[in-house]
Every structure is written in structure tokens, then in C-alpha cells.
Amino acid sequence: MxxxxxxxxxxxxxxxxxxxxxxxxxxxxxxxxxxxxxxxxxxxxxxxxxxxxxxxxxxxxxxxxxxxxxxxxxxxxxxxxxxxxxxxxxxxxxxxxxxxxxxxLPQDPAKRYDALCWLFFQMGGVGPMFGQFGHFYKYAAAKVANNSYPVDRYREESKRLLGVLEERLKTQEWLAGDDYSIADIATFPWVNGARIHYGAADVLTFDAFPHVMAWVDKALARPAVEKGMTVCKIG
Ligand SMILES: N[C@@H](CCC(=O)N[C@@H](CS)C(=O)NCC(=O)O)C(=O)O
Incomplete structure (x- = not known):
């Protein structure tokens, strides 16, 4: 043991x-x-x-x-x-x-680095920006009721990042290309989270990003994702 x-x-x-x-x-x-x-x-x-x-x-x-x-x-x-x-x-x-x-994670070195680019794009971009957006839009809304700047800034940056994902997913099935990878696992929970935790699908104009939304739904349909989303859930 x-x-x-x-x-x-x-x-x-x-x-x-x-x-x-x-x-x-x-x-x-x-x-x-x-x-x-x-x-x-x-x-x-x-x-x-x-x-x-x-x-x-x-x-x-x-x-x-x-x-x-x-x-x-x-x-x-x-x-x-x-x-x-x-x-x-x-x-x-x-x-x-x-x-x-x-x-x-792809074994081929070039594809592996491509996957890592998208993983780090999430870690340095999607996560922090969506997180700040959710903070000001939902959790600290009362504190910024008289100042729209924080919500405006992080909403627009989140939409810009969704646009980057949309362009990628117009031509690639998954973020790193043909195969589902840790880049997808890192990223789709943030897009889905903006919908379920922040109730922000409309304000982030999700309808304008059809390839992103189809990719999120495809990931959510995987049995391992369904199970993984319930682990460590309160209530
Ligand atoms: N960059 C970190 C971020 C982790 C993070 O922000 N976790 C949040 C929950 S999503 C947390 O633990 N927040 C509690 C706190 O800030 O005290 C990672 O990707 O692991």
C-alpha cells in the first residue's frame, strides 16, 4: 500500500x-x-x-x-x-x-505542440477572461451596479475569444485537429460554464458561434464527460 x-x-x-x-x-x-x-x-x-x-x-x-x-x-x-x-x-x-x-495528446511532435498551444490559450485566455466576466456579471453584480466598465471589458474579451474558437472549429473537428484532446477538455467546460453557471448565453451571443456550440454539445455527449461533470458536485 x-x-x-x-x-x-x-x-x-x-x-x-x-x-x-x-x-x-x-x-x-x-x-x-x-x-x-x-x-x-x-x-x-x-x-x-x-x-x-x-x-x-x-x-x-x-x-x-x-x-x-x-x-x-x-x-x-x-x-x-x-x-x-x-x-x-x-x-x-x-x-x-x-x-x-x-x-x-497527439504523439506526433508538431500536432502535440499544436494541442499545447490551444491548451495554453485556454489557461491564459479563456479561463481568466471568462472567470472575470462571470465574477462581475454574476457574483459581484451588485458591487459594479454603477460602473459598467468591468462587465463591458470582460464580456467583449470573452466574445473575442469565442470568435477565435469559432474560426478554429470551422475547419477542425476538435481544437487540436482530428482527435479529441486535453485542449478540448480544458476549454469546453468554460463555455458550458458561462451558460450554466453565469446564465450568460444571450449576453455572450452564443448564437453567433455555432461551431463552438456544436463542439461543446459533442463533448458533453461523451459518457466520460457526463460522469466527470458530476464528480465533486455539491448537492
Ligand atoms: N489556474 C488555476 C485556476 C484554479 C482556480 O481558479 N480554481 C478556482 C475554482 S474554478 C478556485 O479554487 N477558487 C477558489 C479561490 O480562489 O479561493 C487552474 O487552472 O488550476
Whole structure:
């Protein structure tokens, strides 16, 4: 049985089965990326629900795994050289899982880098911009009731990013080309999240991006996605 005692997070969220990947997450657009990837890859894992609404992600035990105090994070008891490894940042976790299994990332070097371009486009663009848009449009709406600038800025930037995705998906079935990859897994939950969490399909003019919406629906229809979206869900 794997020894995870070097990871203080396991004191607060004990591993029932320390031999499988430990997932610390919540079913947010960043959180579901990892549960979807684990389901797609068929890797055994144990999920620990981290309710970020209670700020437990800022507790010392959680910070010991992710000093940035955010979900998702994982421990793989069977990491490089068979040693346990802890990881945070959803993009890094997706690359790790893809490389561990040799799946969800093209083997061909040029195609692999293309997939990484789209993965980082999500990490540096879609995630932060959509996240700020959702913050001002929904969660902090009362605080900016007299100032439309934050909503205007992040709404327009989110629409611009949707336009970039639309152009790509006019000619490619998936973001990295022919094959579904971690670039898709990183990105479609954010577009879907704007719809279900922010109720912003109209304000982000989703109808103007038909290829993006068809791609989201195609991803959502995958059984592993359906399952992955329910892991670490509250209620
Ligand atoms: N770049 C990080 C972002 C993670 C992130 O922002 N997670 C949010 C939930 S979607 C979170 O944990 N928020 C809690 C907080 O900010 O305290 C990643 O992709 O893993």
C-alpha cells in the first residue's frame, strides 16, 4: 500500500485507497477538467470534494499541496520512478495525465505542440477572461451596479475569444485537429460554464458561434464527460 504520509493534505482528507490517484476538486470549470480526463483515461481515483465556498482551500493542509490555494490538485501514488507526486494547476495536471497514459495528446511532435498551444490559450485566455466576466456579471453584480466598465471589458474579451474558437472549429473537428484532446477538455467546460453557471448565453451571443456550440454539445455527449461533470458536485 502506498505511503502518502509525506502529504499533509491526507491528514485532513484521508485516503481510503492510497494506491489510486487522489483528486481534490469541486465541479467548477477548472475542477471538472481533471475528473473528465480521469474518466476518459479510465484511471482509478478517489475524489475529495473541496468546498471552496468555505475557504478550506486556504487551510494549511490544502496549501501544502497547492501553495496557490485553489482547486484542482492531485496526488499520484505512482508518479515518476514509481514515487508519489503532487500536482496543481489544471493544465499541468492534464499534461501529466496525458503523458502518463500516452493518450489525449497527439504523439506526433508538431500536432502535440499544436494541442499545447490551444491548451495554453485556454489557461491564459479563456479561463481568466471568462472567470472575470462571470465574477462581475454574476457574483459581484451588485458591487459594479454603477460602473459598467468591468462587465463591458470582460464580456467583449470573452466574445473575442469565442470568435477565435469559432474560426478554429470551422475547419477542425476538435481544437487540436482530428482527435479529441486535453485542449478540448480544458476549454469546453468554460463555455458550458458561462451558460450554466453565469446564465450568460444571450449576453455572450452564443448564437453567433455555432461551431463552438456544436463542439461543446459533442463533448458533453461523451459518457466520460457526463460522469466527470458530476464528480465533486455539491448537492
Ligand atoms: N489556474 C488555476 C485556476 C484554479 C482556480 O481558479 N480554481 C478556482 C475554482 S474554478 C478556485 O479554487 N477558487 C477558489 C479561490 O480562489 O479561493 C487552474 O487552472 O488550476
Amino acid at each position: 502506498a505511503d502518502l504520509s509525506a502529504f499533509p493534505i491526507t491528514q485532513r482528507w484521508p485516503a481510503q485507497n492510497p494506491d489510486v490517484i487522489q483528486l481534490y476538486s469541486l465541479a467548477t470549470p477548472n475542477g471538472v477538467k481533471v475528473s473528465i480526463a480521469l474518466e476518459e483515461l479510465g484511471l482509478p481515483y478517489e475524489a475529495h470534494l473541496i468546498d471552496i465556498g468555505t475557504d478550506v482551500q486556504k487551510a494549511p493542509e490544502f496549501l501544502s499541496l497547492n501553495p496557490n490555494g485553489r482547486i484542482p490538485a492531485i496526488i499520484d501514488p505512482d508518479g515518476p520512478n514509481g514515487q508519489p507526486i503532487g500536482l496543481f494547476e489544471s493544465g499541468a495536471i492534464l499534461v501529466y495525465l496525458a503523458e502518463k497514459t500516452g493518450k489525449l
